[in-house]
Amino acid sequence: MSDGQPPETGRVILVGTPIGNLGDISLRAVEELRRADVVCCEDTRRTRGLLSALGVPAGSRLMALHAHNEAGAAEVAVRRAAAGATVAVVTDAGMPGISDPGERLVAAAIAAGVPVDVVPGPAAAVAAVVISGLPAQRWCFEGFLPRSGRARAQRLAAIAGDERTTVLYEAPHRVLRTLEDLVEACGAQRPVTCARELTKLHQELWRGELAGALRWVEEHPPRGEWVVVVGGAPAAAVGEDAVGEALGAALDAGVDRRSAVAEVARSLDVPKRRVYEAALTMTWPPRDL
Numbered sequence: 462m463s464d465g466q467p468p469e470t471g472r473v474i475l476v477g478t479p480i481g482n483l484g485d486i487s488l489r490a491v492e493e494l495r496r497a498d499v500v501c502c503e504d505t506r507r508t509r510g511l512l513s514a515l516g517v518p519a520g521s522r523l524m525a526l527h528a529h530n531e532a533g534a535a536e537v538a539v540r541r542a543a544a545g546a547t548v549a550v551v552t553d554a555g556m557p558g559i560s561d562p563g564e565r566l567v568a569a570a571i572a573a574g575v576p577v578d579v580v581p582g583p584a585a586a587v588a589a590v591v592i593s594g595l596p597a598q599r600w601c602f603e604g605f606l607p608r609s610g611r612a613r614a615q616r617l618a619a620i621a622g623d624e625r626t627t628v629l630y631e632a633p634h635r636v637l638r639t640l641e642d643l644v645e646a647c648g649a650q651r652p653v654t655c656a657r658e659l660t661k662l663h664q665e666l667w668r669g670e671l672a673g674a675l676r677w678v679e680e681h682p683p684r685g686e687w688v689v690v691v692g693g694a695p696a697a698a699v700g701e702d703a704v705g706e707a708l709g710a711a712l713d714a715g716v717d718r719r720s721a722v723a724e725v726a727r728s729l730d731v732p733k734r735r736v737y738e739a740a741l742t743m744t745w746p747p748r749d750l
């Protein structure tokens with residue numbers, strides 16, 4: 462029944478939850494989860510377990526919002542908020558919207574004029590970059606790399622040339638391949654930190670260079686959740702001219718192309734692929750290129 466007044470407006474509130482250690486839940490997160498009329502979550506069973514551990518009754522407030530229904534569920538959630546409900550949003554772990562559902566719901570709420578709020582909480586990317594030992598003044602979150610093809614190659618090339626630290630999420634069964642691709646794109650000596658099972662009982666950090674990380678992962682088949690933090694490209698990057706000159710000198714000295722590429726890559730500490738590409742574009746005189 463309408464009383465001529467505009468409908469009361471509720472809100473959508475994104476709530477960060479722990480990435481493995483229940484002790485990381487915030488007081489405000491508990492309070493908002495207790496007060497919410499609706500709790501959108503990826504996996505209702507998992508969130509029921511979290512609420513139960515926090516002593517917060519779930520009742521009939523849980524609503525599934527996951528990668529496969531986000532558009533439709535977001536519409537329903539925004540309608541509830543526009544009608545006055547407080548709609549809390551959690552995911553299985555960490556911050557909603559970070560490699561997890563949330564972004565579409567926020568966009569839909571903003572479009573509908575529904576206020577959006579946030580309870581900041583743990584995010585694996587932030588935890589990993591600050592503990593990595595790599596520069597954290599400027600860094601880039603890449604989330605999960607595209608699985609294959611040109612999109613993956615382009616992303617890897619962008620990471621290789623980026624002077625900022627890059628943070629990647631990876632599933633355990635893909636860590637090995639991703640490290641192999643990073644070695645290929647960034648060179649074996651690029652600094653890296655692999656962070657697994659952050660905040661959990663079996664938290665483990667491996668710090669070193671990509672080649673060593675690859676060996677470590679080969680020897681210790683990866684399990685659990687992983688973040689790979691890759692150091693940025695050296696600030697004073699070796700210019701194309703320097704690569705061309707070193708290559709020319711090696712070829713002039715009679716070194717064959719394959720060995721010249723390897724030698725220059727090693728001496729200038731640049732990826733072989735980059736030297737090889739320089740070799741292809743060179744207009745150096747009578748040489749077998």
Ligand code: SAM
Pocket residue numbers: 480481552554555556557558559560561583584585586629630631632656657658659660661686687688
């Ligand atoms: N929304 C989450 C966040 O704020 O970090 C990320 C969710 S994403 C679907 C899951 C990925 O995050 C995992 O595959 C892993 O790369 C990373 N991750 C989540 N928890 C982690 C942990 N405890 N240790 C290491 N990586 C973790």
